[in-house]
Amino acid sequence: MSDSNTTKFTNPSTFILLGIPGLEAAHIWISIPFCAMYAIAILGNFTILFIMKREPRLQEPMFYFLCMLAVTDLVMSTSTVPKMLSIFWFNSREISFSACLTQMYFIHCFSAMESGILVAMALDRYVAICHPLRHSAILTNSVVAKVGLAVVLRSGILTLPYPFVARLWPYCRTNIIPHSYCRHLAVVNLACADIGISSYYGLFNLFSGIGMDVFFIAMSYTQILQAIFRLPTKDVQLKTFGTCISHLCAILALYIPMFFSSITQRFGHYVPLHLRVLIASVYLLVPPVLHPIIYGVRTKQIRDRLLRLFTHKET
Template sequence: MSDLNTTYFTNPSTFILLGIPGLESAHVWISIPFCTMYIITILGNFAILFIVKMEPSLHEPMYYFLCMLAITDLVLSTSTLPTILRNFWFISREIDFSACLTQLYFVHSFSVIESGILVAMAFDRYVAICHPLRHSAILNKPVVAKIGLAVVLQGAILALPYPFLARQWPYCRTNIIPYTHCEHMDVVKLACADIRVSSYYGLFVLFCSFGLYVIFIFISYTQILRAIFRLPTNDARLKTFGTCTSHLCVILAFYTPTLFSSFSTRFGFNIPLNFNVLFANIYLLVPPMLNPIIYGVRTKQIRDRLLQLVTLNGT
């Protein structure tokens, strides 16, 4: 390890991922909940995709966006967890420089895409509650397809400069990343150059894809709550608000760890490194696992269809 710390080079061929610094002896034990969450993520999100495809009553904008969310969660977790588990199980810590840049691109682009999908889902709830009679006209299939395409393109384009900026910096200090996988700031911090361009661009993406999106979601739910409070009875208010609770839970599960991890990586906040790395993995593992569970439990159509499938398989 000391040799790696003192090796000087201009462009590294590989990076060394330390995993969770200070907890190397516990990597095998930590891998058990990580692997369990990944298995639940795969099964849950594929179940959502299968149920929506097979149930004609679910062919609505809300469930189309839910399918996009499921696919995004599958890509986001699959782009990182195999690397993490390989490190934990086989102590295989090397990752090719180009593979590292590819990984950080997928992590950031699909994080932005997921954020955009949550905004689209908030817009769907706004139209469904505030303009119920025009919902099918406003959010018809061509409009949903255009929204989905726009969300994917903005995520792909916004994250594109990350690997190009990271590739241009000279790396002459160390190739050791005290992290479980490759993320933008953790990579460029190893450069022996002024990386303010990368840092400022990262903050710009954070503001565009998370700051503005949170504002859009807040505005949508302000209008939704105003419409709910105009309803004549408490039962009607609770029933209408109940259609939004799944989405609100998913928003909190995604944005809370994501924003905390992004700001702590840039500004430190005197947080122990091992805690910061552990928490950073939460937004890659926990939301993709929780999203299908939340919608499966809270959405009657999905819950009934899933119970029907389980019953048929059990007989």
Template sequence: MSDSNTTDFTNPCTFILLGIPGLEMAHVWISIPFCTIYPIAILGNFTVLFIVKREPSLHEPMYYFLCMLAITDLVLSTSTLPKMLSIFWFNSREIDFSACITQMYFIACFLVMDSGILVAMALDRYVAICHPLRHSTTLTSPLVMKIGLAMVLRGSMLVLPIPFLARQWPYCRTNIIPHSYCEHMAVVKLACADIRISSNYSISVGFIVTGLDVFFITLSYIQILRAIFILPTKDAQLKTFGTCVSHLCVILSTYIPSVFSALMHHFGHNVAVHFHVLMANAYLLMPPMLHPIIYGVRTKQIRDRLLQLFTHKGI
């Protein structure tokens, strides 16, 4: 592998992930926050799944969608962080070509699913606040499952061309990826071919998915705010709006890092490569850690059930 970056090849057996380019000497220190993020994300999301499963009062659309979000966050964390930590701790930089393409697909696919589930959660809040008497009859369990299946199919099908296109390109320049995971554009930029179709398709999917999802979420909250403002008392308004705070915090924690990273990618050409990579890691890894914390702190039913578990264990 010593001359793998100069030898011509069209189908590399492996790629080499650099981790955080330019900060290789600090990888051990950089691994500390990453090592903290992963167990928090795993423990937090599994706790949400466990509590919702065990507590019959939480068998409602809002918590079903929360479980879907927890599953997607678990997949996102597990598909990226273990390999990152192996790079930081053991300098294990090689990744099989097929494994790299698979990781690329899972990341893109579950990011799209994540966004779709946030739209479904906004729909739940809209029906619960604007049409409370019809909430239980509108968002039935079969409909919730159909919405979840639609989100899975949307993510799977929209992202499917990305790995197929990436696999067909000839990689005859280098197999060194200046990144800590197989980010789509970081990989296809290594191809010695016109990759505009890959680039344009990826940008189009990201723009359409994010644009439409944010549009529908915004539309839902416009209707929600209208319903809240016509409530008779300030206390009723605050109490009703309080049911949306967790969802709004999750939306902000998901979209703000993503948008900031995308803007840096397109306009921050003078920004150091390691800062680009760190921002890409942040928008991918922070939300899976923050989502269960936000819902655990802000949602009384989950918080109370969690306290009960600890109280019983203490006894």
């Protein structure tokens, strides 16, 4: 590995991922919760998709967005966790240059896509609670399709500069990435050039894209909470409020680690490296685990369909 530190190259054929620097001795133990969470995420999100396909009555905007969220969670976790586990279990740290840039694109693209889907779901909740009689008229299948397409195009286009610009930088310092996956800044920081454009573009995406998503979600839920307190009975208020709180917990589980990880990656050099990498790794796994539970199991229609499925199998 010391040879890799001293080798001069401008076009690395491979990068070396360190996993979680400083915690190499604990990689096996860290892999246990990572593997368990990944298995739960795969099982939960595939179950959501299976139920949606089998249940024609769940043809509503919320469930369309939930399908998109499940697919996004599956892609986002699968693009990182298998490689992480191969590092933890088999010390398989090499990743080709092209595979690294591809992983970078998928991670950042689907993270942004997940954020956009959460905005769409917050919009659906806003219309359902604040304008229930107009819900079907406002969120038609055509509108849902356009919103979904806009989310996909926005994420795909805004993320494209990450791998393309990263490919242009000369890499003549080292090919060792002190991270568990090919995160954008972790890769371009290895370049022996002024990477200001990459860093500033990343900040632009964070605050203009993700920041605007957070703003719209906050506005939606502010209106939702105001509408909840105008509901006629306490029981209905508490039930709707409980649903909204669980949704907000899922939203915070994505955004808090995302912002913390992005900011500390640039400015938080006082934060230990292993903590930064650990949080950046975990935040790609926690939302895919929580979403099937919060948006799936806690949704009555899906829960009932799941119970019928198991009851039918037992009988």
